[in-house]
Amino acid sequence: MKRVVVTGMGVVSPLGNDVETFWKNAVSGINGVGPITRFDASKFKTRFACEVKDFDPTIHLDRIEIKRSDLFTQYALYAAAEAIADSGFDMNSLSPYDVGVIWGSGQGGMETLEVEIKDYVENKYQPRFNPFLIPKFIANMAPGMIAIKYGYRGMSFTTVSACASANTAIMDALNYIRLGKAKIMVTGGSEAPITEASIGGFTSMKAMSSQNDNAEEASKPYDADRNGFVIAEGGGALILEEYEHAIGRGAKIYCEIVGSSMTTDAYHMTSPLENGEAAAYAMNLALKEAGLKPEDIDYLNPHATSTPVGDLCEMEAIRTVFGDNPESLAISATKSMTGHLLGGAGAVESILCIKAIETGVVPPTINIKQLDEKIPAGIPIILDKALEKEVRFAMNNSFGFGGHNAITIFKKL
Incomplete structure (x- = not known):
């Protein structure tokens, strides 16, 4: 089978909204936790999360894309834009059918769905739904929007395997290139789960930490006193490329997936x-x-x-x-x-x-x-x-x- 390498990366995260900032903060041991600002969490058992900070979607998205997409899709588009620019591949030398998008998300447009249902109830059950409700909340819209933005006509879909979704997407992208069905794949995953229903659901099943009095130390894998995860948002993108194609165009190669x-x-x-x-x-x-x-x-x-x-x-x-x-x-x-x-x-x-x-x-x-x-x-x-x-x-x-x-x-x- 064909060899596959990584030629581009992009990220939106609680530690930074580009790869170099993200990496610098991770190496420095910076903590991404803080009080929830997405909504009033004062009545919830958990009132903290690792939110994305200083996110400006207009850096990579236009006004229409922002209006028509849930936050998880905005994170996907943003991370993908950095990764695509980092890779630097030229679509003029490729067929649009040589490039695909496989993306992971466990929840999809949770926030969009919540907002629309709330509005429905508050409007006394009058059916005044946003015409973009369905395309904003369905999980496959992240790779769909990436493909639309850049004109990629290869295979495009979302993998949904809960918290394994992004790794599943990367594995699928790897295998499609290995089999010769694509030269380049945009892959990764994104999530925007800091919503009332999501926080409420995870806390009710006692999966999340409720260490509100010392939230900065709540995410502590392997510690004797750990009591649950700290929810976070953001996304990451990789450009996977067939090895010979990357060599042929003189691409910077970060590593191989083996x-x-x-x-x-x-x-x-x-x-x-x-x-x-x-x-x-x-x-x-x-x-x-x-x-x-x-x-x-x-x-x-x-x-x-x-x-x-x-x-x-x-x-x-x-x-x-x-x-x-x-x-x-x-x-x-x-x-x-x-x-x-x-x-x-x-x-x-x-x-x-x-x-x-x-x-x-x-x-x-x-x-x-x-x-x-x-x-x-x-x-x-x-x-x-x-x-x-x-x-x-x-x-x-x-x-x-x-x-x-x-x-x-x-x-x-």
Whole structure:
């Protein structure tokens, strides 16, 4: 099969709205958490989140695009614009059918749907709906709008696998190029879940932290006192390109994608398998596809959301694959800084993996005061400060409600 490389990146995140700012803040251990400003959260159990700051959609979107798109689509368009410019590929030398868009989102236009339903109720159930309600809220509109904006006529769709959605999208984009069905794919994921129903729903199922009195330390994967994830918003975009095509046009190549896989826990709607069996199987499948051994992986960005059950289940999977004392591995749970972007998480964390390969620096895990005693002392979690380390291979884990496990592996060239 054809080789696939990354030639462009773009991001909108709680740590910055371009890749360099995002990376600088992640390496510095900056915390993206703050009070919720999207709505009055005073009556909610959780009143904080990792919101995108200083977002100006007019930098990359025109007035009509903004008016006709939900925030999750605006994040997608914004991140994609940076990635496309970064890649610099020339559509004059390509057929529009050579370029496609595969995007991940777990919730789609949640905010749009909420606003319209509220208006319906407040207007005494008079059916005065916005004509853009459906296209704004359906999850496939993010890749649709990207394709429309740039004239890409290859395959275009959205992957929905909860918090594994972006990694699923990246895997699908990788495989379409490998099979020769595209030369370039715009891929990644975005989410805009900081809404009343979303916050209320996650808190009612006790998935989110409600540590309102010390919110800046609430996202603390692997800490003994963790009590749930911190919700976040934003998105990340990658340009995947067939290797020979990238070489032929003299593109800057960040890395190669050499492995990917998915499995399903087939166990519970929201809880992962306690022994991490299916997640470990997915990690091993990705390693096998890449022709690697566990000891070849230098950096692992885990799913690690800061939930009591989820963190330990994933750690069991990591132990199964890498052992209790992996010598070459470095692990950092970057949701401690970014919060959990749900369907967009795999994309922004892929960017962190790629930047670690490019720069030889592994970002830290922050907020851990006391490591959970169930985590072996030999597991190399990078705490507080970034680590200088050559990263030849990086693995990115994303897991989602419904039991979805999605793994990708990036290689230094």
